[in-house]
Amino acid sequence: MISNETETLTSKQSTSEPLVVVKDVHKSFGDLRVLTGVSFDVRKGEVVCIIGPSGSGKSTLLRCINALERPDKGEIIVDGQTIGYKVEGERKIPLRGKELAHQRTMMGMVFQQFNLFAHMTVLRNITIAPEVVLGLDKKVAEEYARELLKRFGLEGKENAYPRQLSGGQQQRVAIARALAMRPKLMLFDEPTSALDPETVGEVLEVMKLLAKDGMTMIVVTHEIGFARDVADRIVFMDGGVIVEEGPPEQVIGAPKNERTQRFLAKLRK
Amino acid sequence: MKEDIAEVAVGAPGAPAKEPLGLLSKVKGKNVLVTLITLAVVVVIIGNLRISGSIDWSVVRYYFTYNAILAGVARTAELTGISMFVGMVIGVILALMRMSKNAVLSGIAYLYTWFFRATPLLVQILFWYNIALFIPTVTIGIPFGTPFYSVSVNKIITPLFAALLALGLNEGAYYAEIARSGFMAVDKGQIEAAHALGMTGSQSFWKVILPQAMRIVLPPTGNQIISLLKGTSLVSVISMPELLYSAEEIYDSNFQTIPLLIVVSIWYIILTTVLSIIQYFVENYSNRSFAEAGSGSRFKGLFANIFGRFRAEEPAQ
Numbered sequence: 001m002i003s004n005e006t007e008t009l010t011s012k013q014s015t016s017e018p019l020v021v022v023k024d025v026h027k028s029f030g031d032l033r034v035l036t037g038v039s040f041d042v043r044k045g046e047v048v049c050i051i052g053p054s055g056s057g058k059s060t061l062l063r064c065i066n067a068l069e070r071p072d073k074g075e076i077i078v079d080g081q082t083i084g085y086k087v088e089g090e091r092k093i094p095l096r097g098k099e100l101a102h103q104r105t106m107m108g109m110v111f112q113q114f115n116l117f118a119h120m121t122v123l124r125n126i127t128i129a130p131e132v133v134l135g136l137d138k139k140v141a142e143e144y145a146r147e148l149l150k151r152f153g154l155e156g157k158e159n160a161y162p163r164q165l166s167g168g169q170q171q172r173v174a175i176a177r178a179l180a181m182r183p184k185l186m187l188f189d190e191p192t193s194a195l196d197p198e199t200v201g202e203v204l205e206v207m208k209l210l211a212k213d214g215m216t217m218i219v220v221t222h223e224i225g226f227a228r229d230v231a232d233r234i235v236f237m238d239g240g241v242i243v244e245e246g247p248p249e250q251v252i253g254a255p256k257n258e259r260t261q262r263f264l265a266k267l268r269k
Numbered sequence: 270m271k272e273d274i275a276e277v278a279v280g281a282p283g284a285p286a287k288e289p290l291g292l293l294s295k296v297k298g299k300n301v302l303v304t305l306i307t308l309a310v311v312v313v314i315i316g317n318l319r320i321s322g323s324i325d326w327s328v329v330r331y332y333f334t335y336n337a338i339l340a341g342v343a344r345t346a347e348l349t350g351i352s353m354f355v356g357m358v359i360g361v362i363l364a365l366m367r368m369s370k371n372a373v374l375s376g377i378a379y380l381y382t383w384f385f386r387a388t389p390l391l392v393q394i395l396f397w398y399n400i401a402l403f404i405p406t407v408t409i410g411i412p413f414g415t416p417f418y419s420v421s422v423n424k425i426i427t428p429l430f431a432a433l434l435a436l437g438l439n440e441g442a443y444y445a446e447i448a449r450s451g452f453m454a455v456d457k458g459q460i461e462a463a464h465a466l467g468m469t470g471s472q473s474f475w476k477v478i479l480p481q482a483m484r485i486v487l488p489p490t491g492n493q494i495i496s497l498l499k500g501t502s503l504v505s506v507i508s509m510p511e512l513l514y515s516a517e518e519i520y521d522s523n524f525q526t527i528p529l530l531i532v533v534s535i536w537y538i539i540l541t542t543v544l545s546i547i548q549y550f551v552e553n554y555s556n557r558s559f560a561e562a563g564s565g566s567r568f569k570g571l572f573a574n575i576f577g578r579f580r581a582e583e584p585a586q
Contacts, residue, residue: 066465068461068464068465097469097470098469101464101467101468101469101472102467104464104465104466104467105466105467108465109462109465111458111461111462111465113458115456115458115459115461115462116462117459117462117463117477118456118459118481119480119481119484128466128476129466129467129468132468132472132476133466133467133468133472134467161557174462177466178465178466181466181467
């Protein structure tokens with residue numbers, strides 16, 4: 001059992017270089033210190049689940065990676081690019097507008113509240129960014145959108161509006177929308193927390209499909225079952241720092257830290 | 270004595286209504302009385318109009334399609350359309366300035382709205398019409414340098430231009446508040462999603478924020494257009510031949526004042542009714558993504574719109 005784990009770990013490490021590097025990230029909102037020195041790496045093709053109690057800074061970390069928030073201190077590098085800055089020798093120049101937007105096209109983001117564009121059909125939701133941002137031809141964008149919808153079991157919903165769909169369907173469309181930009185990395189911010197229990201499964205299935213296809217994923221989640229089955233690595237956060245990290249068998253199966261043990265015990269109740 | 274007790278009992282909070290029937294019939298009785306008096310007044314007024322015979326309906330019919338009146342209707346529609354467009358553009362720009370973090374921009378926007386809302390439209394119309402008294406010439410060039418181009422303001426400020434300037438600038442001040450409320454009502458998550466997809470600020474503004482804000486501001490925008498349409502009658506004071514001034518010119522020579530004012534009123538009613546119907550269909554179209562099955566009959570909504578019961582049945586978002 002133990003030797004098995006080490007094998008999978010080493011195989012990942014040897015075959016791929018880190019796609020995401022998070023170095024000593026700090027972030028405060030006013031007096032509230034949300035992140036106090038977070039560092040971790042994500043390798044290409046790896047699925048990392050971030051778990052932890054509410055207010056532990058998981059979502060803020062994800063939003064920093066996607067430049068929706070700017071860290072006060074520290075550095076985030078995705079695919080060799082420093083997020084939010086242009087590095088010229090020793091100098092770091094803050095990026096604005098277009099360049100920052102361009103950096104975000106590297107990664108797809110899935111929100112807790114789906115955030116589908118309410119005034120657009122399902123198909124338009126998926127094609128708008130490829131057309132407007134990447135300058136893709138309408139036909140090409142629509143073809144890929146239909147392919148994604150088919151893959152996620154949403155055939156025939158092209159002309160529906162988000163309001164007419166269930167939460168699970170909306171979230172699957174949101175995942176398709178993010179994938180239509182062909183990102184290198186997918187970020188999920190509690191993707192099933194706003195869903196009815198009966199639709200959680202269909203969203204997790206789609207995410208498993210992505211993981212199987214080798215997509216690099218960082219998932220903030222409360223779904224411990226999903227984390228155990230799909231994640232290559234679990235990061236447990238509490239109070240703005242990483243308390244424990246490692247393969248699921250270790251962090252969920254046999255947590256070393258007392259805070260991790262307490263959190264997991266509470267979830268099981 | 271018994272009645273007193275009943276009233277006290279009903280008036281006291283939480284007390285069980287012992288004799289609700291007695292009170293109800295009393296109120297009903299009052300209502301019937303009020304209704305009867307109102308109807309009587311209306312009948313007397315209408316009866317008087319008919320009996321006195323001061324309105325010659327054939328004159329009304331004759332002038333209803335008179336050339337000068339029709340030209341006035343067209344001019345009124347033109348003034349409304351152009352100044353509403355100008356007002357909306359100014360309003361959206363002001364709203365964006367007002368919401369900006371730059372204190373100078375938001376301050377200027379605030380002062381603009383404050384100034385134009387604080388002065389009567391009629392005064393503004395007269396002011397723009399007479400602006401040449403204040404600024405005789407406009408020069409284009411480097412400040413304090415030799416001007417490249419200079420023109421007399423009297424030549425630029427025609428009655429039409431003064432009217433459009435006054436109506437458009439004034440409308441901008443009101444529309445700024447409407448546009449701002451629309452922008453603020455757009456869900457933050459929609460904007461974040463647009464950014465997360467790699468859209469720039471302007472891309473997300475045009476593709477996501479503006480279309481959603483427009484849907485929110487449609488009902489107040491309809492109100493503004495209708496009030497602007499009627500407001501255009503004010504520019505008759507600067508001899509702008511819109512609907513009212515065209516009628517004034519006719520009754521100044523033939524003294525058929527009341528029939529011509531009735532012609533004018535009928536035209537305003539027709540124009541506002543047409544606008545209400547257009548607004549109803551535009552709202553229906555723009556709400557298609559928010560429609561829920563079985564939300565009442567089409568025409569019920571249409572009549573509600575014409576008679577001003579705006580969005581009584583909007584589904585909770």
